[in-house]
Amino acid sequence: MCSNDIISNILGISDKNLVFTGDGIEKIRGIEFKVLNAVLTYVPKACSKCGCVNENYSV
Numbered sequence: 001m002c003s004n005d006i007i008s009n010i011l012g013i014s015d016k017n018l019v020f021t022g023d024g025i026e027k028i029r030g031i032e033f034k035v036l037n038a039v040l041t042y043v044p045k046a047c048s049k050c051g052c053v054n055e056n057y058s059v
Helices: 004-011
Strands: 018-028 031-040
Touching: 004 018
Parallel strands: none
Antiparallel strands: 018 031
């Protein structure tokens, strides 16, 4: 797997609190997709883009 920095650069994500943990192929409705797994290393109070409040880890 590529490093966390390379994936972040390719996707244009600059949040250092997002750590990519793995990847794989998943079949969804008969179509194979490349899936990247990631962990957010903090719990936000709300979404910084839309302001949606984080209730029960919903953000």
